[in-house]
Amino acid sequence: MNLTDAIFHDDEAARIHLEAQRWPDGPYCPHCGECEAITRLAGASTKPGLCICKSCRKKFSVTVGTVFESSHIGLAKWMLAFRMMASSKKGVSALQIERTIGVTYKTAWFMAHRIREAMRVPSPDPLGGPGKVVEVDETYVGGKESNKHAKDRKFPLGHGGKEAVVTLVERNGEARSFHVANVTSKTLRPIIVKNASRKSHLMTDGSRIYPKIGEEFAAHSVVEHGDGEYVREGFHHSNTAEILRNSVH
Numbered sequence: 001m002n003l004t005d006a007i008f009h010d011d012e013a014a015r016i017h018l019e020a021q022r023w024p025d026g027p028y029c030p031h032c033g034e035c036e037a038i039t040r041l042a043g044a045s046t047k048p049g050l051c052i053c054k055s056c057r058k059k060f061s062v063t064v065g066t067v068f069e070s071s072h073i074g075l076a077k078w079m080l081a082f083r084m085m086a087s088s089k090k091g092v093s094a095l096q097i098e099r100t101i102g103v104t105y106k107t108a109w110f111m112a113h114r115i116r117e118a119m120r121v122p123s124p125d126p127l128g129g130p131g132k133v134v135e136v137d138e139t140y141v142g143g144k145e146s147n148k149h150a151k152d153r154k155f156p157l158g159h160g161g162k163e164a165v166v167t168l169v170e171r172n173g174e175a176r177s178f179h180v181a182n183v184t185s186k187t188l189r190p191i192i193v194k195n196a197s198r199k200s201h202l203m204t205d206g207s208r209i210y211p212k213i214g215e216e217f218a219a220h221s222v223v224e225h226g227d228g229e230y231v232r233e234g235f236h237h238s239n240t241a242e243i244l245r246n247s248v249h
């Protein structure tokens, strides 16, 4: 795909491209994980790409939960900046982005920063493997949501209005965190089976959502954390860069 491709100049073409990348099997709801009861909204006044989930009744588009969400920068410009940064061996400065795609220096700097975070993918391979342990746990970050008016909340309340993050950690290895709309087997299973080798020994808390997922793995153990805060040494759940990065892919 060269730079004359429509995805680098036309926001609508860029959106269709992004959908093909992010939703190879069709749209899924980023709010509840629904992947079948989804309807695309059509109509002259509807923003292209808008979908509605029949399970949770929420609307979404492909950019929800990505670096592109609520960005005032057009998707085509994002694609161009991604392309510049991905194809350069020496690295691309914010100044080069500013000049090439025609945004302010401040915007270019912001984009470069976000793109670097998004591209910092250590390994696409699943965590764990034969004889290895992969721990899964959920945590809740933030808490400002509860202070917002109901209509402005991005996530339903519960857990003090914090946002749910699920983390997979290979023992003595890499950790990956994912932002989820809520903690259910429907939202967690796709993340777990995609990011942990089924040949691993899965370790989770005693939540009732895990026994069924655990059956798909070589072994499954349950660890009770008690009521106290569960803190893993040397690992920070509030790694928003990592959450963002994972939500892009």
Ligand SMILES: [Zn+2]
Residues within 6 Å of the ligand: 029, 030, 031, 032, 033, 034, 053, 054, 055, 056, 057, 058
């Ligand atoms: Zn939904």
